[in-house]
Amino acid sequence: MNNFKNVWIFAQVQRGRLSPTALELLTAGRKLADSLKEKLCAVLVGYHVEPFVKDLVEHGADVIYVCDAPLLENYVDDVYARVLADLVAQYKPNKFLLPATNLGRSLSAKTAVFVGTGLTADATEVTIHEPDGQLYATRPTFGGNLMATITCKRTRPEMCSLRPMSYEKALAKPGRTGEVIHFAFDAKRHVSAARFIEFIKSGAEGIDLAEAEIIVAGGRGVGKPEGFVLLQKLADRLGGAVAASRAAVDNGWIDYRYQIGLTGRTVKPKLYIACGISGQIQHMAGMSGSDVIVAINKDPQAPIMKAANFAVEGDLYEVIPAMLEELK
Ligand SMILES: Cc1cc2nc3c(=O)[nH]c(=O)nc-3n(C[C@H](O)[C@H](O)[C@H](O)COP(=O)(O)OP(=O)(O)OC[C@H]3O[C@@H](n4cnc5c(N)ncnc54)[C@H](O)[C@@H]3O)c2cc1C
Numbered sequence: 001m002n003n004f005k006n007v008w009i010f011a012q013v014q015r016g017r018l019s020p021t022a023l024e025l026l027t028a029g030r031k032l033a034d035s036l037k038e039k040l041c042a043v044l045v046g047y048h049v050e051p052f053v054k055d056l057v058e059h060g061a062d063v064i065y066v067c068d069a070p071l072l073e074n075y076v077d078d079v080y081a082r083v084l085a086d087l088v089a090q091y092k093p094n095k096f097l098l099p100a101t102n103l104g105r106s107l108s109a110k111t112a113v114f115v116g117t118g119l120t121a122d123a124t125e126v127t128i129h130e131p132d133g134q135l136y137a138t139r140p141t142f143g144g145n146l147m148a149t150i151t152c153k154r155t156r157p158e159m160c161s162l163r164p165m166s167y168e169k170a171l172a173k174p175g176r177t178g179e180v181i182h183f184a185f186d187a188k189r190h191v192s193a194a195r196f197i198e199f200i201k202s203g204a205e206g207i208d209l210a211e212a213e214i215i216v217a218g219g220r221g222v223g224k225p226e227g228f229v230l231l232q233k234l235a236d237r238l239g240g241a242v243a244a245s246r247a248a249v250d251n252g253w254i255d256y257r258y259q260i261g262l263t264g265r266t267v268k269p270k271l272y273i274a275c276g277i278s279g280q281i282q283h284m285a286g287m288s289g290s291d292v293i294v295a296i297n298k299d300p301q302a303p304i305m306k307a308a309n310f311a312v313e314g315d316l317y318e319v320i321p322a323m324l325e326e327l328k
Contacts, residue, residue, distance in 0.1 A: 004156035006063070007033040008093040010084070011042045011056055012103055014075060015199070018052045020211065021099035021162075023169035026060045028126055028162055029097055030170065032135070035128035038094060039063055045083050047073035057178035059170040064178060065091065069185035074196035077106045082190045085114035087183055093157045095135050097126065100161040108161040118152030119159040124166045124266075135160060140262055164210055165266040165289070209258065214240025214271045217260055217287070220247035221276015221297065221316060228254055231275060234320050237327050243267070245277045261286035275316040279304025296320070 009025035011018060033040040042061040044052055046068065053064050067083050088096065098108040100122045112119035120137035127136045134151045135158040141148040152158045209215065216235040218228055228242060235242045244254045246261055260267055262282040272290035277283060279302055295308035296316045305311040312319055
C-alpha cells in the first residue's frame with residue numbers, strides 16, 4: 001500500500017464545460033494533499049479537454065492527467081471507468097475524489113469495481129486521519145438521521161464521491177504552473193457494450209439549481225401545485241431558480257430534482273427566499289450556507305424565521321404579489 005501516492009480529483013467535463021465541482025474537489029483535495037505532504041492531481045477525460053488544463057493548474061492542481069480522444073466526446077460510463085481504472089493501475093494514487101453528480105456517482109462506482117477498491121459514496125466531508133494517513137469520509141446515513149465516518153483500511157486508492165457544494169471553489173492563482181501527463185486512449189481496451197446514441201437535455205427548464213445565485217423555494221405553505229407558478233414568476237423576475245422542500249415534493253406539487261435538503265440537493269446561493277417553509281433541520285441542511293436568507297411565513301415562531309436574515313410575517317399569496325409589484 002505504500003506504493004500509492006498523491007491525491008487525485010476527477011475534473012468532470014460535459015458538453016464542453018468544466019463542472020464547478022472540479023474546483024470544489026480541488027479545495028477538498030488540497031487539504032488532503034497538504035496533510036499527507038503529497039501532490040494534488042486532476043484527471044481530465046474527454047475530447048478537446050486540453051484547454052481546461054490551465055484552469056485546473058491555476059486553481060491548485062500540481063499534475064494533470066489528460067486522456068483526450070474523439071471517442072471520448074460523449075460520456076459512456078464503462079469506457080470512462082476503464083480509462084480511470086487503467087490510469088489508477090499505472091500511476092497508483094493514494095486517494096481519489098470524484099463529484100457526487102449523476103455522472104460522478106455512476107463513474108465512481110464502476111471505477112471502484114474495476115480497480116477493486118472501496119468507495120464512500122455521497123460524502124459531505126473528507127479528512128486525513130493523521131496517525132495512519134487514512135481517508136475519513138463523512139456522509140449522512142440511515143435516511144439522514146446519523147452521520148457516519150467511513151474508512152477503507154485494506155485497499156488503495158481510497159475512493160470517495162463528494163456531494164456538490166460541500167466545499168467552496170478553489171481560488172485561482174494566475175500564472176501558477178503544473179505538470180501535464182498525457183495518457184493514450186486505447187480503443188481496443190476501453191470498450192463498452194453500451195453505445196452513445198443521442199444527448200437529450202433534461203426537462204428541467206431554466207437555471208441549474210447548483211449554479212443559481214438566487215433561489216425561490218416553496219414548501220407545504222404553498223398549498224397547491226399552481227402556487228409554484230407564482231414562485232416561478234418571482235424567480236424569473238429576479239433571474240433565479242425555483243426549488244422546494246420535501247413536503248412540497250411529497251405532495252406531488254413539484255419534481256424531486258428541485259428538493260433542497262438532506263435527502264435533496266445542497267445549494268449555496270447569494271439569496272434564498274423560503275416561502276411557506278418551516279425550516280426543519282433536514283431542509284436547513286441543504287441551504288443554510290446561503291449568503292442571505294429571506295423567509296416568508298404566516299407563523300412568526302417557525303424556526304426559519306429565526307434563521308433568516310429577513311423574516312417576513314405574512315401570507316405568501318399576499319407577500320409575493322406585493323414583491324412582484326414592487327420589482328416592476
Ligand atoms: C430522514 C429525513 C430526511 C429529510 N430530508 C428532507 C429534505 O431533504 N428536504 C426537506 O425539505 N425536508 C426533508 N425532510 C422533512 C423535514 O423534516 C420536514 O418535514 C419538511 O422540511 C417540512 O417541509 P415544509 O417546511 O415545507 O412544511 P411544514 O413543516 O409543514 O411547514 C409549512 C410552513 O408553511 C407556513 N405556511 C402555511 N401557509 C402559508 C402561507 N399561505 N403563507 C406563508 N406561510 C405559510 C406554515 O406556517 C409552516 O411554517 C426529511 C425528513 C427526514 C426524517
